[in-house]
Amino acid sequence: MEKLQSLRGMVDLLPAHTVLWQRLEATAREHFRRAGVAEIRTPLLEVTELFARGIGEATDVVGKEMYSFLDKGERRCTLRPEGTASVVRAAIQHGLLSQGPQRFWYGGPMFRYERPQAGRQRQFHQIGLEFLGFADPRADVEAIAVAWDLLADLGVGGLALELNSLGSSDDRARYRTELVGWLEARRGQLDPDSQARLATNPLRILDSKNPDTQALLAEAPTLSSALAPESRERFAAVQAGLEALGIPFQLNPRLVRGLDYYSHTAFEITSSQLGAQATVCGGGRYDGLVEQLGGPATPAIGWALGMERLVLLLEQLDSQRSAPAPELYVVSRGAAAEPLALRLARELRLAGRAVELDLSAAAFGKQLKRADRSGAPWALVIGDGEAEQDQVILKRLRAPAGLSLVDQTEAAQAPDGPGAGGQAEERLSLLELRERFA
């Protein structure tokens, strides 16, 4: 029979990794809690039009990367390629914006039909933040600070914040004509990709990786010089705010976001320790989106961070990779002992203990070996002899520090070292066991 396997770009997260994912999620939750940001959960599946209108028809994400299909009711559906459009849709649909400004966060899988690569899957995961209804530049600073502090708390190194302003839509329209005019005159010097973008999305030429194109762009008119005075002031306020908080950043005049809805502040947090997909967190202001999706004119700023990329960085920290060990490992053998072991395991769990029960019915030696490997500090050994007298043997496997007693005696080489001759094993009544652990 043909072997079944997951679809391309759809990745299983195995226990060795879910430990890291859980740490990331817990840390993020904590930072959102402190910042007064509420969680919002929206469906994975949305009407295709939401993304077409929200993200922009001309973008690659909408144009060629969406998982779209017709459902049984002939509705055009799309698995969400990002979170912002859905959050905005939900806020409009439920009238949340009439209750004043809102701070939301979300997390979960996103889908883009791309060629998988380091730090890029077809089903990938983002945690994102959206501040709706905040026009003040301080909102931009606060949003960025939450991302920055979260990443710092996770301990990942090599991060850099890059900042730019895309200006208002008027600024951009003006700059766009200026840039296209300038580049048209030098069309021959552009790489083919950039030539094509001249018609579709000229601003994206700015972040081309082609060296010749970059060299040419060094002479081109800049976006910042096209900004209206108000836009300039607003950008200066954001920079001043970041400086006041001691968050380092560098201006990158060629930083252009790929989704159409961004305006004014645009930023990326990148890591030097990733491959080509180095952006860990990206976001910016999107003052026009809510209105564009049919809501009231509402200024907004948000960001999303790529969880896979962050987990890649967490892996490099080489900390705590294994699942936590149980407190007790229960070893049993025999017709009387096995049911008792099952009962005690449950009882101890109900009392809050982490208990692993050996279900193999193998020889005691085998079970003890597994008990040792489980990392548990205690083994509960139950044979028929004990079970008949309502007793158990509690065996110390290792000191709380984590060294197994065998390791310790070998290391110490002393006959009366910790656990060498000492009381590594004691016989307890069920009552005594409950007193000890319940």
Next chain:
RNA sequence: GCGGGCGUAGCCAAGUGGUUAAGGCAGCGGAUUGUGAUUCCGCCAUUCGGGGGUUCAAGUCCCCUCGCUCGCCCCA
């Protein structure tokens, strides 16, 4: 969508056209029907990602295909 590298067991791998596909780790069973190390013994790939072809003979050569991986594009 385009280009490079790679697919031998759960994991790491040897193998470079010739007979039975090394070895290690992990796992399982036993030596030891009731106590963790070490040691020893046994089991664990009718088949080399899948399909087709060349050949007396294919894991090895060719074609197709699937997947992984790195880069481009794009993005978080």
